[in-house]
Amino acid sequence: MIEVKNVSKWYGAFHVLKDCSTSVAKGQVVVICGPSGSGKSTLIKCVNGLEPFQKGAITVNDISVGDKATNLSQLRSRVGMVFQNFELFPHMSVIRNIMLAQIKVLGRSEAEAEERAMKLLTRVGLVDQAAKYPAQLSGGQQQRVAIARALAMDPFAMLFDEPTSALDPEMINEVLDVMVALAEDGMTMMVVTHEMGFAKKVADRIIFMDEGHIVEDATTEEFFGTPRSERAQMFLSKILSH
Amino acid sequence: MFGGIDYGVVERALPLLWQGMLFTLQLTGLSICGGVFFGTILALMRLSSFRSVSFFAASYVNFFRSLPLILVIFWFYFLVPKLLGRPIGGFYSVLIAFVMFEAAYYCEIIRAGIQSVTRTQVHAGYALGLTYGQTMRLIILPQAFRNMLPVLLTQSIIMFQDTSLVYVVGLKDFLTTADLISNRDNRPVELFVFAAIVYFIICLIGSNSARRLQRKYTI
Ligand SMILES: Nc1ncnc2c1ncn2[C@@H]1O[C@H](COP(=O)(O)OP(=O)(O)OP(=O)(O)O)[C@@H](O)[C@H]1O
Ligand SMILES: [Mg+2]
Numbered sequence: 001m002i003e004v005k006n007v008s009k010w011y012g013a014f015h016v017l018k019d020c021s022t023s024v025a026k027g028q029v030v031v032i033c034g035p036s037g038s039g040k041s042t043l044i045k046c047v048n049g050l051e052p053f054q055k056g057a058i059t060v061n062d063i064s065v066g067d068k069a070t071n072l073s074q075l076r077s078r079v080g081m082v083f084q085n086f087e088l089f090p091h092m093s094v095i096r097n098i099m100l101a102q103i104k105v106l107g108r109s110e111a112e113a114e115e116r117a118m119k120l121l122t123r124v125g126l127v128d129q130a131a132k133y134p135a136q137l138s139g140g141q142q143q144r145v146a147i148a149r150a151l152a153m154d155p156f157a158m159l160f161d162e163p164t165s166a167l168d169p170e171m172i173n174e175v176l177d178v179m180v181a182l183a184e185d186g187m188t189m190m191v192v193t194h195e196m197g198f199a200k201k202v203a204d205r206i207i208f209m210d211e212g213h214i215v216e217d218a219t220t221e222e223f224f225g226t227p228r229s230e231r232a233q234m235f236l237s238k239i240l241s242h
Numbered sequence: 243m244f245g246g247i248d249y250g251v252v253e254r255a256l257p258l259l260w261q262g263m264l265f266t267l268q269l270t271g272l273s274i275c276g277g278v279f280f281g282t283i284l285a286l287m288r289l290s291s292f293r294s295v296s297f298f299a300a301s302y303v304n305f306f307r308s309l310p311l312i313l314v315i316f317w318f319y320f321l322v323p324k325l326l327g328r329p330i331g332g333f334y335s336v337l338i339a340f341v342m343f344e345a346a347y348y349c350e351i352i353r354a355g356i357q358s359v360t361r362t363q364v365h366a367g368y369a370l371g372l373t374y375g376q377t378m379r380l381i382i383l384p385q386a387f388r389n390m391l392p393v394l395l396t397q398s399i400i401m402f403q404d405t406s407l408v409y410v411v412g413l414k415d416f417l418t419t420a421d422l423i424s425n426r427d428n429r430p431v432e433l434f435v436f437a438a439i440v441y442f443i444i445c446l447i448g449s450n451s452a453r454r455l456q457r458k459y460t461i
Contacts, residue, residue: 077371
């Protein structure tokens with residue numbers, strides 16, 4: 001489903017991604033972790049072409065992301081993305097947030113888009129909030145709306161960039177529950193997170209990044225059993241201790 | 243001339259003054275629309291990642307911002323008919339001058355407004371499959387305009403006052419009309435006090451509605 005082959009990326013002279021390769025098969029859940037600044041966000045932004053990369057190749061559903069001829073908008077419309085700070089559109093109601101791209105990108109009618117939005121809001125437990133504005137919701141609720149907004153496009157894969165790290169602790173689980181349900185439904189997911197409980201529960205593989213390298217790319221059992229690299233061991237002991 | 247105030251002068255002049263006010267309001271309104279429209283385009287150009295595009299926009303803005311408005315009005319009043327090879331009327335000449343001049347100022351305001359919306363909002367739009375144009379039009383600009391509404395209105399109020407500069411090419415806006423009548427009737431005090439009150443009230447209404455709008459749209 002997602003293939004990343006020998007990808008390198010620079011911000012000016014700064015080498016952010018160094019020869020990264022990995023892949024995510026259909027229905028798989030891959031968790032990406034690693035210290036701050038290691039390039040996790042950059043890597044998943046490369047996957048849907050939000051950031052260009054200078055070397056290597058990424059294909060999503062056999063479509064080459066780096067190819068100039070690729071219609072990136074079309075590709076992105078089918079790859080959902082969830083951001084750390086939700087990024088709901090503050091000037092639109094919750095339901096409008098979910099309907100907008102359905103209408104503008106997929107060409108659905110108002111009625112179709114609304115029906116789909118209401119179904120998804122039910123699924124994330126927020127039907128009664130449809131008419132509210134994002135600022136009137138809690139962080140956890142906003143993030144669930146953001147997930148619903150991405151799902152409304154019928155994505156074939158979902159990318160998450162630290163979806164719970166801007167949330168108060170008591171709201172983390174309501175978002176993780178939605179993500180677990182999604183994983184169990186067979187969604188292909190790439191998730192940047194430090195929620196190791198979530199990783200243990202649903203991840204098929206765990207990728208550990210450090211200084212732009214993919215240092216470790218192992219099955220969940222292997223990773224939590226005995227991570228091969230010292231850096232990963234140190235990192236794990238640090239986050240598991242709190 | 244200080245021998246008693248004659249309010250009747252102003253009353254008798256009202257029809258003419260109203261004509262002048264219509265001219266001023268039309269010029270202001272159309273200049274705002276045109277200025278904001280081209281200002282938005284310039285702002286998007288300035289923020290473009292294509293060097294030549296942003297360079298062109300930046301040069302335009304710096305050029306017009308370094309000229310006195312009165313000079314621009316002169317230029318366009320005499321140049322536009324020459325360039326077009328036919329007269330288009332004083333109103334349209336100065337309208338073009340105002341639009342082109344104000345676009346440079348609106349551009350800077352709108353650019354700041356766009357930059358006040360976080361870059362990840364752009365990413366959020368793109369990530370849903372929206373194009374650059376859709377993301378700007380549906381997501382970034384509506385938020386940007388809300389953020390900059392007060393500054394935009396302040397600039398527009400300044401421009402409303404600046405329209406009185408069409409005096410230099412002899413067009414009959416509100417203030418010029420008041421001046422003409424005050425000369426004709428030799429009643430400068432009444433007419434200029436009246437003109438000041440009218441400008442004051444209109445600007446007050448403008449800045450009050452700026453504040454109300456801002457409160458309404460604050461998210
Ligand atoms: N637009 C940019 N221009 C220049 N450097 C950038 C840019 N975006 C990110 N970087 C740098 O690239 C590196 C990797 O950033 P990235 O956001 O991918 O890290 P991350 O692993 O997601 O970290 P975090 O856990 O803090 O989110 C960082 O050192 C960051 O400072
Ligand atoms: Mg990050």
